Amino acid sequence: MSKFWIVLSHTYMTRFKTKSFLITNIIALLVIVGLANINSIIDLFDSEKDRQVAVLDETGDIFAPLKESVENTASDVTLEQYEGTAEEAKQAVEEEEYEAFLSISYGEQNLPQASYYANQIASSELSNTLEQQLQQIKVAMATNNAGIDQSQLEEIYQPVAFEAVALKESAKTEEELSEARGLVYIILFLLYISVITYGNMIAMDIANEKTSRVMEILISSASPVSQMFAKILGIALLGLTQVGLFIVVGYIVLQQKQSEMTGGVFEYFGLSGVTASTFIYGIVFFVLGYLLYATLAAMLGSLVSRIEDVQQLMMPMIFLVMIAFFIAMFGLNMPESSFVTVTSYIPFFTPMLMFLRVGMLDIPAWEVALSIVIMLASIALLAALGARVYRGGVLMYGKASSLKDFKKALQLSKKS
Known part of the structure; x- marks a missing residue:
């Protein structure tokens, strides 16, 4: 188990100390501060312009x-x-x-x-x-x-008097839907960006180690399966560090602008009416979505021995994320659509689409529970398959040109 933590900390610290990571975070923090003070910045340039x-x-x-x-x-x-x-x-x-x-x-x-x-x-x-x-x-x-x-x-x-009234007592009001729609959009966008960013980071990290032959040293000291999950969690902690940094800086900036707020941070962003359960579901589906796609990214990254081949093998995963995101954007205006309902049970689409339905509709608890069980089962299945592919894939060198390398990786895993 100690080797697992060594790989995890190595993955975390190696990425954390890179110039690209530090520069990206500095730029992002400057953007957050800039957006919070956008009116002052505009006035600075236009104050004397009439x-x-x-x-x-x-x-x-x-x-x-x-x-x-x-x-x-x-x-x-x-x-x-x-x-x-x-x-x-x-x-x-x-x-x-x-x-x-x-x-x-x-x-x-x-x-x-x-x-x-x-x-x-x-x-x-x-x-x-x-x-x-x-x-x-x-x-x-x-x-x-x-x-x-x-x-x-x-x-x-004068606009016609038109009121939309839900007959079901548990259904959300128009105001609640507007607030929930804003939160759902934010979570969907964050999940989309996080999966692509950190998924690529995992695959690139594995490919980089194979290119530098570090992988040959690692597999002799720690099992490939332990390495895979250590990298997944290491990148996850890196993401939490990044997001946590953004939240802290954002909170400090908002505290300084508290005089402009009428009812706190949530009311300032129009989220005061969103229920606590919606936030909890957002965190649950975000974590499950990350684990599913991160495992897939690690599996694909193990098939690559050259950094320039990473994007080619990552394209199927990116397409899955994009399809889920586009369906979710369609579903924001039609969350009760049968198409959205059916696709929300497809594991790779569930993190976005089921959360969309939870946030916008009043759906039975068993549907949410079923989707979470499907997600957990899919993660376990993909982890088992990914562990086998990873075990053989880290021993593969040469150009990875197609997904046919899966078969070769599985064969090597039986010999290792």
């Missing part, structure tokens, strides 16, 4: 209401009535005296129309703002010309 728009109002009636509505909508936009000609205004824009130039005139049925001029129109934010506010003025003028009272117009455009 976008001025020259307006040539040929109607004589529209500039005043347009200026008021635009500046109420976008505080960094200032409309200035231009007294010169259109050509002079365009020249002023080219010389960057103004951000843009807006020419307003009357068109058909005596309703306003406009032309927008700017040096670059790739960014449509400013033009869209001006267009939307001008559209509101046009609607008001058109309804006034048609003799429609403003209060009647507001009643016409």
